[in-house]
Amino acid sequence: MSTDTLSSDKTAATSLPIIGRSATRIDGPLKVSGVARYSSDFHFPGMLYAVPVCARIASGTIQWIDTAAAAAMPGVQKIYTRENIGTFYRVPKSSKAQIDERRPPLEDDEVRYYGQYVAMVVADTFEQATAAADKVVATYAGTKAPDVRMKLSPDEKPETDTERGDPDKAFGKAAVTVDHVYTTPPETHNPIELHASVALWDGERFTLYETSQAIMNHRAVMAKMLGVPQENLRVITEYLGSGFGGKLWPWPHALLAAAAARELHRPIKLVVTRQMMFHNVGHRTNTQQRVRLGAGKDGKLVSLQQDFIQHSSRLDDTKEDCGEATGFLYSTPNLRVTSAFARRDIAPNTSMRGPGAVPGLYAVESAMDELAIALKMDPVELRLINEPEIDESKNIPFSSRHLKECLTTGAETFGWSKRNPAVGSMRDKGVILGWGMAACSWIASRADATASVMINADGSVRVASGTQDIGTGTYTMLAQMVSELIGVDMDKVKVVIGDSSLPAGPFSGGSMATASLIPAVAEASREAIEQLLKSASESDAAFAKIDADELAFTDGRVHRKNESADRGRRFEDVLAAARLGHVEGSGKAKGTMNDKHPKYSSHSYGAHFVEVSWEPAIAQLRVRRVVSVIDAGKIINPMTGRNQIEGAVTMGIGMALFEETSYDARNGMAINSNLADYVMVTHADAPDIDVVFLDYPDTKLNEMGARGIGEIGIAGLAAAVTAAVHHATGIRVRDLPVHVEDLLVSKVA
Amino acid sequence: MEPFTYSRASQTRDAIAAAASASTAQQGAEVRFVAGGTTLIDLMKLNVERPQQVVDINHLPLSEVETLADGRLKIGALVRNSDLAHHPVVQRDYAVLSEALLAGASAQLRNMASTGGNLLQRTRCNYFRDADMPCNKREPGSGCSAIKGANRNLAILGTSDHCIATNPSDMNVALAALEAVIVVQGTQGERQVPIDAFFLLPGTTPQHETVLQPGDLITHVLLPAPVKGARSHYLKLRDRASYEFALASAAVVFATDAGKISHVRIALGGVGTKPWRSSDAEKALQGHSPTPENFAAAAAVALRDAQPQSENAFKVDLAQRCLTQALATVANV
């Protein structure tokens, strides 16, 4: 199987730097023409289809699984249960390999959540496997009504995540205080592409086509759980129909598919259904957060406390770190963040776009808005006067922080000075307008990355890394990077990613892939160029007797340092002269994400300004306009960058107004487990979105100064929406999403 | 999904003959017609519909929209929702129907969905769609999971202790306000059933939703000739702006004469166990002035008998706002 290879469209020749220039996606034509292959698009001769059987209870013990009727159905090849699936091993917590659901599928008879896999049917066709899976009958003992309550109380004493000063005392003495509880519901990722695994086994090695945001980690996890050396596993994700965090770490279906492939010696395809996506591949947990703010009359924060509880599954403890940004967002001498779990009979939770900070900032930024009202102060002003000089939680300087400029630029772009703060006071053609705003922050960090760059005699350049493009533009961004570093047009760059047999690349999560790849690709490029110069000096008559040190490489040409590039030679001529097919460099950059003692506090920042319209006559609320100003370092590609922010803002509107997974208290099932009943934003709901990038390079993070942009746009957005809703209707919604039920009591007419 | 046989009917009588062998035309029917398939196939995949035989009626000659000599409009059962919505006569004389259709589902679904299929689309009650949970409509006598469960989207009018499911169709609400007549061909020949009599209340038998008997094929829908000087309008309220069933909707047909309301027809959606015609609200308005106060009063009458469930009390208020606004829009006040 060939790995994926792409060349870009022709980009117009221009003297502008390629980094920072809008470029259309090089994979765009392949996607719109259907040429791009997603994992479930792979078909192989002799392939069989696997369909898991899901528990219809959330808590109980399997007594007996009757497979007889199903086994007799047409096309059925095999039915797996705990009895015959074979052994899966666990991933040690001490290893770097990441997984949210640690218990392997079919390991024991305990059902811990609705939808848990209890068996799997393998048949000749998907339809046959589905029909037979329906006929597998599981009998349970000790079935209990599940605990799926959304109201949370800590199971154990809360942990203190960060603390300084004496927040209780300062809160008690503060001139102005707010003290409220905010909740966010469980959310389901719902990328359009269903999770899928196509597994092949050749007697020794696995080839796994997966829907993964982290192919290297996927390989590491699967190797451990299947009990094979890493070298015997190849994981491929050429394209991903988005993941939003749900595809970061492996889920049990991938193991089931691989186990069946190994045992049956046939390629196995397993596509998770939309309904299963609500139970078997993670979700964003619900959170309940008490936020207490104390301020002086001048608006200066004297105390900030955030105590949050989240639900987690019975067996796992994936933390939704709601306090992620709280410690450094504002200046305050007294602060505490505590966290606690409340276990529920719900499947394991996982990261979803902006995990932790997104629900966390909804609460903290909502409280800031409430504080501004209590102080009779403009909410922008309140943020400006609480701007910290340094990261007060770690006592280190910021690498690059421009939140104040986000706030002021946003206010100006939006027209904030025209805002009348009185509730329901602003109108436009019979509808009431609400204006709200919020600040936001997201992680800026790097994961470990390696990459290789080949400068080829045919005039092309190949960049390869075991990373993946989850739909965000990684292919394009890599082509741009190499085009800039080597000085060739983008259409001469071949980007090869999505295959774990390549040099290990970063996962696509935490908005880190771009920032992580930069130093590795830069180093690989430098090394390749060095070799090119050496070869020129050694074997190209044009540079005879000239030391490599005296040569330079500019815009694709080797030349003497003391001469201009146009007097030099194109690299393909140099390689031809040296009879070389290519020169190759490799780059490796250690990540910063696990630094125990970082020198700088690196984060992205932003400010959202939101306009909603409220029509009391029909109780209709719509988001009309959003201005988002983003400080995410150097923007490599403003077009794909803007696309990320627009998408995130749109998703944030869904979080504020629509998204909510509801579990039935009787059987623990997500009752709205389809795309009609799980309400997400449609095109008709998407407002006018104006995205402004400040574009200050954060060179402490990497040489191009780029941070990540995948998640910052959704952080804080829901708080800006609910602030606008309050401004329009007088109703403060502290339990997301905002429902029409909440607003019907509005007195604004 | 259960295995089934598939056949394609080329003549109406073949379709009827095939379906006549079923024991019922209601829930549990062994034979089902398929038109657009957007309800039927969906429910078959969920094991809620388990027909042994599926008869494809898409090749029957029922795709015409025709104005009859007496001014009525005759709509073939296979006319697609998108075609009907964009039909010039419908847009001109029956705006409420065009608006209702376009407020429903998505463009892709409307391109498939047929007039007959839309009439017979099933409830979106989550428990009806989950074959593991008790549901009187799906498994008579098994109980109603919605009364003590998720019922935000369900009905507040026409409910019973046995079922509170909403008829989710937008089109049906417009047809109710237009006083449509359903033309049915059965083993005994043709009959014409006014839409209000076509749908049944759940009572103790929520599995029976319509008067259709085994073999019955809907061939047409008849709309009365447009009322002179009348305007009509459909207003649908929902959480998001598109692609969602109604929380509350209102279809109104309205005319005034000398400053008084001379003709008014009102039907509500999203709140009733069937497309909810409110003759009481009509009576409250007939002959009165078209004022916002009168509209609000009529809306209160329309919701007078509402019986909210644990999660949908808000619909009483929302439906009144919806109707009041729809009337204000047609009356232009």
Ligand SMILES: Cc1cc2nc3c(=O)[nH]c(=O)nc-3n(C[C@H](O)[C@H](O)[C@H](O)COP(=O)(O)OP(=O)(O)OC[C@H]3O[C@@H](n4cnc5c(N)ncnc54)[C@H](O)[C@@H]3O)c2cc1C
């Ligand atoms: C995701 C989604 C969202 C939707 N949103 C909306 C919405 O917002 N508003 C709305 O109103 N609707 C909505 N719908 C429902 C949609 O309008 C219906 O599914 C559609 O109208 C059904 O028409 P069909 O031709 O596809 O019916 P089919 O699925 O073909 O048939 C439905 C039923 O009618 C029977 N039938 C069909 N034709 C005849 C006939 N001529 N005589 C007798 N019996 C017949 C079939 O046997 C079957 O039982 C939505 C559907 C989906 C899947």
Ligand code: SF4
């Ligand atoms: S409301 Fe009707 S359809 Fe829903 S569960 Fe109850 S009986 Fe079934």
